[in-house]
Amino acid sequence: ETGVTQTPRHLVMGMTNKKSLKCEQHLGHNAMYWYKQSAKKPLELMFVYNFKEQTENNSVPSRFSPECPNSSHLFLHLHTLQPEDSALYLCASSQEGGHEQFFGPGTRLTVL
Amino acid sequence: GQNIDQPTEMTATEGAIVQINCTYQTSGFNGLFWYQQHAGEAPTFLSYNVLDGLEEKGRFSSFLSRSKGYSYLLLKELQMKDSASYLCAVRDQSVGSARQLTFGSGTQLTVLP
Numbered sequence: 001e002t003g004v005t006q007t008p009r010h011l012v013m014g015m016t017n018k019k020s021l022k023c024e025q026h027l028g029h030n031a032m033y034w035y036k037q038s039a040k041k042p043l044e045l046m047f048v049y050n051f052k053e054q055t056e057n058n059s060v061p062s063r064f065s066p067e068c069p070n071s072s073h074l075f076l077h078l079h080t081l082q083p084e085d086s087a088l089y090l091c092a093s094s095q096e097g098g099h100e101q102f103f104g105p106g107t108r109l110t111v112l
Numbered sequence: 113g114q115n116i117d118q119p120t121e122m123t124a125t126e127g128a129i130v131q132i133n134c135t136y137q138t139s140g141f142n143g144l145f146w147y148q149q150h151a152g153e154a155p156t157f158l159s160y161n162v163l164d165g166l167e168e169k170g171r172f173s174s175f176l177s178r179s180k181g182y183s184y185l186l187l188k189e190l191q192m193k194d195s196a197s198y199l200c201a202v203r204d205q206s207v208g209s210a211r212q213l214t215f216g217s218g219t220q221l222t223v224l225p
Contacts, residue, residue, distance in 0.1 A: 004154070042116070043155075043199065043215040056212060090154065099143065101213065103154035 003027065004104035006091050012110045013081065021076040021107045023091030030096050032074040034066060037088040037106070049074060050096065081111045114138045116216035118200050123222045124190055132185045132219045134200035145213065146174050146185045147199040155199055158185070187221075195223045 004025045013019050025032065034046040048056035049068040063085075065077040074091055088108050092101040115137045124130040136144070143162040147155040161167055161176035161183060173186040187194055197218040204212050 040217065042217045043201075043213075045212060045214075048212065099145070099160045100157040103147075103156070105154045 004091060004093055004102050006089075006104035006107050008107060009105065010108045010110075012112065013078070014112050015081060015083070017081075018077070018079040020078065021089055021091075021109075023074040023076075023104055025072055025074075025091075025093040025102070025104075027093055027102060028095075029093040029102070030071050031094045032068060032071070033092040033094075033101065034074065034076055035090040035092065035103075037090055039087075043090070047076075078109075081109075083111050085109065086111045114202050114204065114214035116200055116202060116214060118198075118216040118219045120217065121220045121222070123224060126190055126192060126223055126225050128190050129186065129188050130190060130221065132187070132198050132200075132221065134183045134185070134216060136181050136183075136200075136202050136216075138181070138202055138204070140204050141178060141202065143203040144174075144176055144183050145201040145203070146172075146183075147201065147215075149197045149199060149218065151196075158198075190223050192223050192225065195221060197221070 007022045031050045033048050036044045036046055045058050046060045047066045052068050063080050067075040088106045090106045091104040094101045118134045145160050146158040148158050149155040159174035161174050164176055166175045171188045176183045197220050199218045200216040201213040
């Protein structure tokens with residue numbers, strides 16, 4: 001595997017379910033990000049991890065809980081989501097001091 | 113904070129040239145990025161400008177004017193595969209968010225035969 005991978009690619013869940021999204025980067029980067037992309041809206045930054053430490057949390061509801069066990073892996077734990085949380089969730093990584101962020105293919109989440 | 117504006121949709125003909133504009137109002141500035149995103153796929157990096165002027169990379173060029181809060185992405189010799197959404201993003205200069213990107217809503221470009 002190369003680049004940034006995300007699993008699952010598609011997820012349908014009920015409002016009472018608990019699920020997790022996984023992201024893995026094989027680029028040796030030390031910063032990882034979660035973004036939310038809703039239809040017709042800009043990409044919204046949710047969380048930033050730098051060297052496994054969370055450095056940004058852009059007022060994201062507590063029903064989204066990130067976890068970064070090491071610099072290569074990033075999780076987004078989901079519980080009691082709302083239908084308006086349905087969106088494409090993108091993971092990205094970058095090198096500290098670098099310019100470019102590399103994105104994964106995303107997880108298309110539908111909350112029923 | 114950042115406010116980024118770009119046109120929602122544009123249409124152009126195969127072989128032509130198209131310019132996608134982006135304007136921004138920022139409380140700090142540490143670079144402007146352009147990304148390409150095909151439907152159902154990840155955004156991919158196209159260009160980065162931090163100083164005024166034109167950066168050329170093959171068929172794609174990007175221009176920045178910091179005093180005007182303005183950038184454009186120029187696509188030459190358009191191909192059908194260039195049909196995609198083009199995202200303008202600005203990096204904040206604030207301490208603690210030096211790598212935080214704020215994205216525009218994207219410009220959906222359709223290339224017609």
